[in-house]
Amino acid sequence: MRHTEVVGLWRPTDAPPGGKTRVSRATDQGASHTSHAHKFVIKSTAMIRQSSLTRFIVNKKNNTGNGEIQWCFSQVKGTLEDDVTEADLISCVEFNHDGELLATGDKGGRVVIFQRDPMSKTCIPKRGDYTVYSTFQSHEPEFDYLKSLEIEEKINKIRWLRRKNQAHFLLSTNVLYFSDKTIKLWKVSQKDKKIEGYNTKEDSGIMRDPMNITSLRVPVLKSMELTVEASPRRVFANAHTYHINSISVNSDQETYLSADDLRINLWNLEITDQSFNIVDIKPTNMEELTEVITAAEFHPLECNLFVYSSSKGTIRLCDMRSSALCDKHAKLFEEQDDPTTRSFFSEIISSISDVKISNSGRYMMSRDYMTIKVWDLHMETKPIEIYPVHEYLRPKLCSLYENDCIFDKFECCWSGTDQYIMTGAYNNFFRMFDRAAKRDVTLEASKEIAKPKTILKPRKVCIGNKRKKDEISVDCLDFNKKILHTAWHPNENIVAVAATNNLYLFQEKL
Secondary structure: OOEEEEOOEEEEOOOOOOOOOOOOOOOOHHHHHHHHHHHHHHHOOEOOOOOOOOOEEOOOOOOOOOOOOOEEEEEEEOOOOOOOOHHHOEEEEEEOOOOOEEEEEEOOOEEEEEEEOHHHHHOOOOOOOEEEEEEEEOOOOEEEOOOOEEEOOOEEEEEEOOOOOOOEEEEEEEOOOOOOOOEEEEEEEEEEEEEEOOOOEOOOOOEOOHHHOOOOOOOEEEEEEEEEEEEEEEEEOOOOOOOEEEEEEOOOOOEEEEEEOOEEEEEEOOOOOOEEEEEEOOOOOHHHOOOOEEEEEEOOOOOOEEEEEEOOOOEEEEEOOOOOOOOOOOEEEOOOOOHHHOEOOHHHHHOOOEEEEOOOOOEEEEEOOOEEEEEEOOOOOOOOEEEEOOHHHHHHHHHHHHOOHHHOOOOEEEOOOOOEEEEEOEOOEEEEEEOOOOEEEEEEOOHHHOOOOOEOOOOEEEOOOOOOOOEEEHHHOOOOOEOOEEEEOOOOOEEEEEEOOEEEEEEEOO
16 A cells, blocks of 8 residues: 655555445344434433532633643644545544554554654654554455445554564454454564575465475575565454444453443453453343443453443443453442433433543543543542533534534543543544643644644634634534544653544644
């Protein structure tokens, strides 16, 4: 696969076309029940979860941008043209454990890996520049001839394994609704030598006639141009009936979990034909389904613990030491409802789209439609911090419901020190919160700032007709431009932000 590199921009030119056909979530009986139940769960009336007076809430007026970190533009990957194909839309972003590699997946089934430029780490001031390291097709588009439907090849999640040798390993999963949901283990390695002088075949690969082999040759290693190749080492399939929403590698680096709407499975990385079902919330009668699993993650330090969130806004922590099937949780994190604030949209906006445990293993944050909540794993009763992401959208929930934006799944991420958290919003805005200094800022990823070392200016959104020069009206927000996927370098203040088909890299101004 070729790449066109123009002024720091990256674009795959030989990528397969991505289908624009919108595929419904289910057609078979089981999946259709799940889709119907999920829609019922999301759209039914419930009690909104509000904070108590004793709980810390970040002041919305404190969006001044006077935080400890000043951010500047570093790079943008992808073309800045307005004409974007569906296949080029970025669907996941993930740094590896040392931050030297950055992987992205798109709706065309491609995985692109970027490598930190060694020169950028030694220059003064230090820069966070990344170049294309490898590109490969992880999942191919398919067609269900029985149902006459296109099957989406979108890469849903990417998770890195810790490096044990010269090669890199990562897991990727797609989001096939009508066929086997597959998870693949990829090996990415460098090759600068080749073997020549085989006895049974020519250097071109053609097998030699055994009758013509009259002597025994010792194969030799010869130098060649450095190449990076990605090869699938394992394919894990046939274990999920419903949409896979999460994969998470265990801290023991031997097992991982995969979660769909109703079940969570535990896999061994060496075994592809067997997995263990550790969570199953599927009711006997699908008409009784009241919630679905939305995200799941292993504890970063304790290999026996994992958490999973639901569409009801609850998070359950499970201990695999208690039983083989974790049908009973060890802890339940749930915010008490305020009956006076109940509305039609309450349960929709309280559905958790992402959950992440901090690097220290002490805290956990959850992202729902309107807020980020930080929980202490030692306290289940209420979150210790609540961060409003875009409170100015609350009066517009009706229109957001009509255009389906209210069902968007925003992700969140921790900084390496757990002091900062980040998530995306609309109009290509992304939000950062300083937990220690109690500051928050709204920044924008746009082509207007795509110049080296450009300082990012804080953005403000106003409600009403009166606005200042540097503010933007809530009525002018572009809801087609949304940042759903973000990633933070594990050791440095470098962030990656996916905006449609562009990957923006920002770094701390030194």
